[in-house]
Amino acid sequence: MKKISEEKGRKKVYEGKAKILYLYGGDESKLVTYFKDDATAFNGQKKGTIEQKGEFNNAISSSLFKLLKSKGIKSHFIEKLSEREMLVHHLKMFPVEFVVRNYTAGSLAKKMGVEEGVKLLSPVVELYYKSDELGDPMINETYLKAFDLGEPKDVEEAKKIAVNINEILKDFFDKNGLLLVDYKLEFGILNGNVLLADEITPDTMRLWDKVTLEKVDKDRFRRDLGGVEEAYKRVYDITSKI
Ligand SMILES: Nc1ncnc2c1ncn2[C@@H]1O[C@H](COP(=O)(O)OP(=O)(O)O)[C@@H](O)[C@H]1O
Ligand SMILES: [Mg+2]
Incomplete structure (x- = not known):
């Protein structure tokens, strides 16, 4: 088609x-x-x-x-x-993924040797180099200048915006019965301004039902849990009221 x-x-x-x-x-x-x-x-x-x-x-x-x-x-x-x-x-994208986490899940739970769903004492922010061939390796701020991945001050600003977004999204999903466990954002530059780009979806966020802790995101697909379409539909229904 x-x-x-x-x-x-x-x-x-x-x-x-x-x-x-x-x-x-x-x-x-x-x-x-x-x-x-x-x-x-x-x-x-x-x-x-x-x-x-x-x-x-x-x-x-x-x-x-x-x-x-x-x-x-x-x-x-x-x-x-x-x-x-x-x-x-159309932005000039940073080849960087900005991940913000409120609860342990996925690679963070594995890396730190804790179970999933542990509430973090403060949000964790991670940077990954966006490269399919390399499997998106984790980087830190010193890589930016060293590998010409973006102006450190611009990436620092993007990081700040990524964390500010946390309060807004956490509050929105909380009011709608979902826990915002973690999410990935991408940013780019337009006329010298750092702008949020790409998408914010159940592909790029982990959302759990506040009561049952049931997953309402792409983990249902990753882990063959069934009810994948229904999960996307639930987030769609919630956000369509905005
Ligand atoms: N506003 C934008 N301007 C330019 N590129 C963008 C913009 N928003 C997102 N992108 C890029 O477009 C691509 C979106 O397609 P996607 O299927 O998510 O690609 P990928 O498999 O590379 O993640 C991503 O590479 C993302 O970085
Ligand atoms: Mg993508």
Whole structure:
């Protein structure tokens, strides 16, 4: 089936694991992000599809970018163009993933030898070098200048924004019955300003039911827990009220 962006004659500039980027019109200042149903895990070793994920993630991201904007957080988001397409500003991305954690889960639980779900005394912030070939290795601030990954002061600002976002998202999900366990953000630069980019979805966040601690995110796919589509739908329903 032809993708809506292709029907509209958009020029593809990049295809990633979850999204495709297209040019919007002739000018390169804006991009159309097309959300796919494709799902990968464990650095691409596990592949599958999650029905309607593209539609859910586009809507969830759009709503969360709007919520963040209302709280003073600037992002690449311009508007939701269609069910699976989002119009964004074309940024110069930092090849860095910013991970913020409130509870132990996944690699942090393993690394520190504690069970999952332990509340951290204060948030943990981690930087990873975005590289599929290398499996996104963890880095720290001294790598930035050493490997020309971005201006340290800009990355420091992105890190600060990533932590400010924590309070907003934690509070929002808490009011809607979910614990924000951890999340991954990406940032880029536009006209010298650091802006939040990419997506904020159950692919990039861990969310647990506050009462049952049931997982409501991509871990259901990673760990073959079933009820994957239902989990995305639940987050979609919550964020569609924004
Ligand atoms: N506003 C933006 N401008 C330029 N690139 C972006 C923007 N937002 C996200 N990206 C990049 O677009 C890609 C999105 O597609 P995705 O499927 O998530 O790719 P990947 O498999 O590389 O994570 C990512 O590489 C991300 O860094
Ligand atoms: Mg990605």
